[in-house]
Amino acid sequence: MKRILIKGGTLYTMIGKDGIFKGDVLIEDGKIIETKESIHAEDAEVIDASGLCVMPGLIDAHSHIGLFDFNSDEAVDDANEMTDPVSAAVDARYGINPKARELRTAYEHGITSMLFTPGSGDVFCGQAFVAKTFGDNIFDMTVKAPAAVKIALGGNPKNTFGDLKRLPMTRMGVAHVLWDTFSKAKEYLEKKEKGEALDYDANMEALIPALKREIPCKIHCTQYDMLTAIEAATAYNVRFSLEHAWGAADYLDEIVESGCDICYGPIATYRAPGERRKIDIEAVKMLDDRGVNVAIITDSPILSEESLYHHIGEAVREGVSHERAVRMVTINPAVQLGLEERIGCLGAGRDADIILVKGRLGLDTNAAVMMTMVDGKIVYRA
Amino acid sequence: MYLLKNGLVHVGDGTVIPDCDILTEGRVITKVGKGLDEADAEIIDVSGCDVFPGFIDPVSSIGAMGLPARYPDNGEYSEPVTPEMNVKYSIDPDEVNAQEFYKSGITAIGLAPTNGNLMGGQIAVCKTAPQKMRNRIVKECAGLKCSVTSAVKKRYGSANRLPMTKMGIFHLFEETLREARSGKEDMPKKRRQVILDVFDRQSMQVFCAASTKNEIDGLLHLMKDEAVHINLVDSFCFADSLKEIKEQKAGVILGNINCMSQIAKNRMELTKLVELVENGNPVAFTNSNGGSSEGREVFLWSAIEAWRAGVPAEEVVKMMTLYPAQMLGISGRLGTLEPGKDADISVFTGHPVVTYAARVKHSMINGEVIF
Numbered sequence: 001m002k003r004i005l006i007k008g009g010t011l012y013t014m015i016g017k018d019g020i021f022k023g024d025v026l027i028e029d030g031k032i033i034e035t036k037e038s039i040h041a042e043d044a045e046v047i048d049a050s051g052l053c054v055m056p057g058l059i060d061a062h063s064h065i066g067l068f069d070f071n072s073d074e075a076v077d078d079a080n081e082m083t084d085p086v087s088a089a090v091d092a093r094y095g096i097n098p099k100a101r102e103l104r105t106a107y108e109h110g111i112t113s114m115l116f117t118p119g120s121g122d123v124f125c126g127q128a129f130v131a132k133t134f135g136d137n138i139f140d141m142t143v144k145a146p147a148a149v150k151i152a153l154g155g156n157p158k159n160t161f162g163d164l165k166r167l168p169m170t171r172m173g174v175a176h177v178l179w180d181t182f183s184k185a186k187e188y189l190e191k192k193e194k195g196e197a198l199d200y201d202a203n204m205e206a207l208i209p210a211l212k213r214e215i216p217c218k219i220h221c222t223q224y225d226m227l228t229a230i231e232a233a234t235a236y237n238v239r240f241s242l243e244h245a246w247g248a249a250d251y252l253d254e255i256v257e258s259g260c261d262i263c264y265g266p267i268a269t270y271r272a273p274g275e276r277r278k279i280d281i282e283a284v285k286m287l288d289d290r291g292v293n294v295a296i297i298t299d300s301p302i303l304s305e306e307s308l309y310h311h312i313g314e315a316v317r318e319g320v321s322h323e324r325a326v327r328m329v330t331i332n333p334a335v336q337l338g339l340e341e342r343i344g345c346l347g348a349g350r351d352a353d354i355i356l357v358k359g360r361l362g363l364d365t366n367a368a369v370m371m372t373m374v375d376g377k378i379v380y381r382a
Numbered sequence: 383m384y385l386l387k388n389g390l391v392h393v394g395d396g397t398v399i400p401d402c403d404i405l406t407e408g409r410v411i412t413k414v415g416k417g418l419d420e421a422d423a424e425i426i427d428v429s430g431c432d433v434f435p436g437f438i439d440p441v442s443s444i445g446a447m448g449l450p451a452r453y454p455d456n457g458e459y460s461e462p463v464t465p466e467m468n469v470k471y472s473i474d475p476d477e478v479n480a481q482e483f484y485k486s487g488i489t490a491i492g493l494a495p496t497n498g499n500l501m502g503g504q505i506a507v508c509k510t511a512p513q514k515m516r517n518r519i520v521k522e523c524a525g526l527k528c529s530v531t532s533a534v535k536k537r538y539g540s541a542n543r544l545p546m547t548k549m550g551i552f553h554l555f556e557e558t559l560r561e562a563r564s565g566k567e568d569m570p571k572k573r574r575q576v577i578l579d580v581f582d583r584q585s586m587q588v589f590c591a592a593s594t595k596n597e598i599d600g601l602l603h604l605m606k607d608e609a610v611h612i613n614l615v616d617s618f619c620f621a622d623s624l625k626e627i628k629e630q631k632a633g634v635i636l637g638n639i640n641c642m643s644q645i646a647k648n649r650m651e652l653t654k655l656v657e658l659v660e661n662g663n664p665v666a667f668t669n670s671n672g673g674s675s676e677g678r679e680v681f682l683w684s685a686i687e688a689w690r691a692g693v694p695a696e697e698v699v700k701m702m703t704l705y706p707a708q709m710l711g712i713s714g715r716l717g718t719l720e721p722g723k724d725a726d727i728s729v730f731t732g733h734p735v736v737t738y739a740a741r742v743k744h745s746m747i748n749g750e751v752i753f
Contacts (some may be wrong), residue, residue: 365690
């Protein structure tokens, strides 16, 4: 297959401390072969990137595009199977509208991978997956499935089941379901590993990869739900990230001690008593300074996919360096999802998901994607 | 008395003055110019900073919703036509304060009824600083909030009431105007008075939510012989009705475009904003989308989207200051940095339309430094 050489751009490799330098990227068969200051490859097709930034495709680690389908007159909710607070087994790939227009807007804005998740109307909402934003068939576009178990605490599940006068209709009820389900899943796994007879339970099966630390739990929480999430997830030794995490500045020590990851956002919701009391963008800087892996998320299509630029811009406004902010939408979410060997940086062997950008994304407000490449294929040119 | 020294002053009307000073006394600006001197004034050094008139969101829901509440205070859904409602009585100062609008440079908001009623009521303009309410209200009855969006038919159609369809919405609009003008006896007196004041005497402009092409086209068709000035609110599909909007010189108040995937859903062509600017249509931005508001940050995001789409930066500044002030009939007090105007001033460390690194360094409202 033909080789492609992206020449003379400013590379944002997202690798190591000196990850930004002028150089070239060589691509073959949809993968990055080499990234260094100067590459000669006579047989390769050359793309001139002089004057442009060359970056890994952006990653939005928390999206509901196509699951909340806004493409027809009436919005459709295929993200919430709210018939049982424990609906861990449902698979988001079957809920998504693969023709959602937002996917195109996403790759035209340089977002090449997303984590698509159910939620957050149940406590155990279902299985999230990671996919490329360009393609014809969502199963072919998928990078990893399942990629995470989606869990939600707080107002959403409580309102879902409170309206039905069913458990959980309080935060204590939500915590009870959380503990109880983890306990049952652990017991299920132990029996299974010992080869004991047991009735097949799809929800318990769906939690096994999380208990084995193969995939993380993504736990929707705001305010003091964070403590509940940390306590239960730590007790069952699962990998986890706190999703949304509004008010994280109040729980910095607990977050740092737990070793969890953070998916912060969407930024720019209105402030109101309760869960929306504290939209503390400054927490992103505090957490990053203390070594926490922070990703920034849009919750698209709630806040739109293209607002990812504005999201990193707000982090920059709060004092995060431009380079650190870009990490929060590239390598940080890739590491959180265990996909750093595939996406999120310009290292050799990675998928050739590459964007050419005029200006500094997240700093210059008019920075614009001039080209998007997914798996070595140019899918968009400005 | 304050003397802001050596700022890059964006007047708000498109002019930019480098190394410029602003003197304030009490609630107002008294002088704008180079090399001002005033012994009694407290000096605020704004060198290296961009200085703007406080930004204005002309149609905000947040601040009048009364959260948490079973029923929002800005949606009187007992009937679809309630133009006599005055939002002033629904302003929740704490709800406004909690947003810290001034941290994004926004110093005044037009609090407005939701999109759920055909004629929801009258907009009230309020300052965003936590000051005494009597000093915060700039103007009540500053605009008539209307809506021809699906929100109206969802609200009433589900209860088997008119309007159940968009046909019903426009029918009700037409009939309401006709009945008010024909003196139909069962229309409440106050209601008729407001409608006639607005539509026959242009006492205030109309701020009508219209999002899709058929809503925008329908509204402009219905209003084409009306004298009152129409501002399209939300107007996500404005680019699809460019000819009609230009002909009628309608105002466009872009709803929060980075929310609910409006750009993707409507295939929005923001570059068409340039044509509206060239044609002289007033344009403004609001944090609201479909009648509900998001946080203060999205106001600057909309401005940034306009700049990305090719609108010159100083023209974008007018969309955040002068134009919304004119729409609300308050340009005598707000919208530009000139002597006699309210001392509502936002000082940024850079140009927030051009760089994300620009932060609010100082915010002054009614001549008080609040940040």
